[in-house]
Amino acid sequence: MRYLILAEGFSADPHYGKTARGVLRYRRADVVAILDSTRAGETEEGVPIVGAVAEAMRYAPTTALVGVATQGGRFPPAWIEILRDCIANGIDVENGLHVFLSDDPELRELAEGNGVALRDLRRPPADLSTATGEVFEVPGTIVLTVGSDCAIGKMTVSLELDLEARRRGERSIFVPTGQTGIAIAGWGIAVDAVVADFIAGAAERLVVEGARRGGDLLWVEGQGSLVHPVYSGVTLGLYHGSAPHLLVLCHESGRDEVEGAGGGPHPLPSLRELVDLHERTALPRRPAKVVAVALNTRALDDAAARAAVEAAAEETGLPADDPVRFGAGRLVDAVLAARRASAARAEG
């Protein structure tokens, strides 16, 4: 695949360009151009930014990725023109929004006429059902990232820990639960897009599929937060449905309120309270322990970042680190040590 990332108006925005940035970071080699007319002529991580689809054609993209995830997932109307241009130029489209391209009769007809595929990454499988309990038979170790808020890096932490574990020779796999993770890994289900009754069923299916793909260390991408007034239902359904043995608690340094939720302020509990909350809300059938804290220190300088990591470790009594800034080694050490301890307990 040769990706053209569609990020019109958003390529510079760290929050709204989440899917674009994720693919750019973890599938850099497959990205040939970015479309954002407000930055045409610039580059982003060495990738040329173009102002129009016609201009992108010199890089021979095969697939256009809708790289913007707005709240509620609606489609900016101005984009329809860009999508038409992609289809007319024979480029497949992958879309991560709530609104499905293949539900638009005009785009679908255009796609069929041009022999182009429309892939809606958030469209749930048609045969989803409620959870069956099959997840409790998965033999591997299941590790879920949880966190204080949305958009603080839970997916990134899961990906970085998976990469490090694979470097160490583990049969490790990243289990994608959102549109960006799906775009990166090439499989998965957006658990926040399924019928509410099926959240745990979707999570269970993903873990079972991760094991089937050969993983015995399964890094499940977390979603939302147990204290998020909008998305907590998805978070708990994913938590119980994926039945993790171990949790990695993610937090962005300095954030003390849920961001972007109405009716607030919605204060965040302390890290220590979050550890406690997550362990108490585990299913009785599958107790889970928080084994490490992953801190996102992007807003801090190096010295402040080191101090924040140390403070998080001291507050929680757990290993802490920023895996993007300082490497994933310490967090993977903590997870593997917890796995060994649990295996020893099971044998003893």
Next chain:
Amino acid sequence: MRYLILAEGFSADPHYGKTARGVLRYRRADVVAILDSTRAGETEEGVPIVGAVAEAMRYAPTTALVGVATQGGRFPPAWIEILRDCIANGIDVENGLHVFLSDDPELRELAEGNGVALRDLRRPPADLSTATGEVFEVPGTIVLTVGSDCAIGKMTVSLELDLEARRRGERSIFVPTGQTGIAIAGWGIAVDAVVADFIAGAAERLVVEGARRGGDLLWVEGQGSLVHPVYSGVTLGLYHGSAPHLLVLCHESGRDEVEGAGGGPHPLPSLRELVDLHERTALPRRPAKVVAVALNTRALDDAAARAAVEAAAEETGLPADDPVRFGAGRLVDAVLAARRASAARAEG
């Protein structure tokens, strides 16, 4: 409305006939017949049971209600024939399953041809969105029923407490969140049928609508359980989205495991632990207190029921009662006392 309840094969089953039984209990005056060929000629709460739609016509039903909710909500194939008969006889159909009647082209065509309406009670409104925070501006007192498991009587408790509060002259309203509640109250959203991202948004909309309908004591029908491996996501999304001030904890005496969930056994925490779990998982923005325990004692004799109520009160330190068996007075007293205490704190 004159209801014909469709309960083929299930009218005697207390679990699977949930919707049938709910409507029978709370809209008894509107039910003219029950269809269940396995019990034709019998009666249920004084309502005649018939073996076929043709036979039901002598009671002049206007609306047939699909009174069965199977796990996952699929439609038993044998029912299609019964539905065809209803439509051919000019009877509207209300359906509470996941599968929507109006998505079936044949049934839809038949309904149009016969001037009959197909109402899918679980079909979410088309314009749902994520929660906005509007719920935090609702001036009334919001009371959510929570519980240890599914199908233990959370809806019934909400309905009984609402009835008792209205008898006392309160501007009280029942806020329906599932198909049976919707069938009983004539409005509502099945929150487990919405897109996962919109659970809290749906719950919020229902509370706002309850206030708009004149309620300042809003009894929100709970769903699932925080410790249910299949449905906990819906439970937490409903909890946070409805932003209750007060909780009534529901439990069935003698139940010590989640019923009907695979991969178990899934042990239930004690009542005291459940009180603690629910108070700890409240949104920081809207702390909630469990103010009473509603016990379902249907499996016990009177003496054992009284002892179970007393034991629950002692274990939790909270007022406890079985509102169906012994009346809703004590539980409504507890809720109104908590509301007064909270108003006094707000003024003091």
